[in-house]
Amino acid sequence: MASNNILGEFLRARREATNPIQVGLLYSGPRRTPGLRREEVAMFAGVSTDYYIRLEQGRERHPSEQVLGALARALDLEPAAAAHLHELAHPRPPQLRAVEQTEKVSPDLLRLIHGWPFTPALVINRWMDVLARNPLAAALFDGQEHADNLVRMVFLNPAVREIHRDLGRDWEQLAHAKVAHLRAAVGTDLDDPHLAELVDELSLKNADFHRLWVRHDVSRVSPIIALFRHRDVGDLILTCEAFTVNSAPGQQLITIHAEPASPSELALTLLGSSVMGHDHEKHLYRRLKTA
Incomplete structure (x- = not known):
């Protein structure tokens, strides 16, 4: 899957995805091809058109930091995408992959999340494989297809798109954010065999994933x-927070919670009570009284 011209592919994809009006150009009617023209990017970046073309074609591979900064501004890149551009131009030496270390969740972290009876929590790796769940998260995801990987679940589980449609939410926004977050997480390590397998599978099975992947969007912000x-407690609208696990590079802790006093909080509490058993009936009663 990895290309020998990933810098050029990124520049071309971001150029084609940039709206001319977005960078201050006046509307002059429909364009034959989407996005900016090469000469427009070159003009905004203060480089020659020929030099920019060589960058896209991979015939120039060593742009200066000054040129990279100018290109980031010309393409109106967000900070994560600008950092990704610099990394593509000056990749770090490849490191030996310690898959076993990446997949192993600390016993201390497992004890922590298993001590949260009313807060679903899970641990994921940089490919968004789910490495661990606490009991409430397991109950929340129970019955969901492809719940072993959060990207697979978004693109290959029809129920995810269905509930977004039924509740008037934007599935496209969720899908875009997941793909952009995956790009940010893997960085320049595009020849990683696990990533290649995931991208090839999703590209083959879902045209929306392929369309979004080739845009080369990069974002470190996960959907919140x-x-x-859920078959027992109905529809839930929940908020997610992601935390970096410093002791395990590439891992993230995801916590899930509901708006206080909302129907979703009541449903989550009921689900937590059923998971934890009757020992929490008094706790549930107190929460219901204040809801």
Whole structure:
């Protein structure tokens, strides 16, 4: 899957995805091809058109930091995408992959999340494989297809798109954010066999994933809203927060919670009570009284 011209592919994809009006050009009617023209990017970046073309074609591979900064401004890149551009131009030496270390979740972290009876929590790696769940997260995801990987679940589980449609939410926004976050997480390590397998599978099975992947969007911000349709407690609108696990590079802790006093909080509490057993009935009663 990896290309020998990933810098050029990134520049071309971001150029074609940039709206001319976005960078201050006046509307002059429909364009034959999407996005900016090469000469426009070159003009905004203060380089010659020929030099920029060589960058896209991979015939020039060593742009200066000054040129990279100018290109980031010309393409109106967000900070994560600008950092990705610099990394593509000056990649770090490849490191030996310690897959076993990446997949192993610390016993201390497992004890922590298993001590949260009313807060679903899970640990993922940089490919968004789910490495661990606490009991409430397991109950929340129960019955969801492809729940072993958060990207697969978004693109290959029809129920995810269905609940977004039913609740008037934008599935496209969720899908775009997941792909951009995956790009940011893997960085320049595009020849990683696990990533190649995931991207090839999703590109083959879902045209939307392929369309979004080739845009080369990069974002380190994960979607904060998650929608679930649970067979026992109904529809839930929940909020997610992601935390970096410093002791395990590439891992993230995801916590899930509901708006206080909302129907979703009540449903999550009921689900947590059923998971934890009758020992929490008094706790549930107190929460219901204040809801």
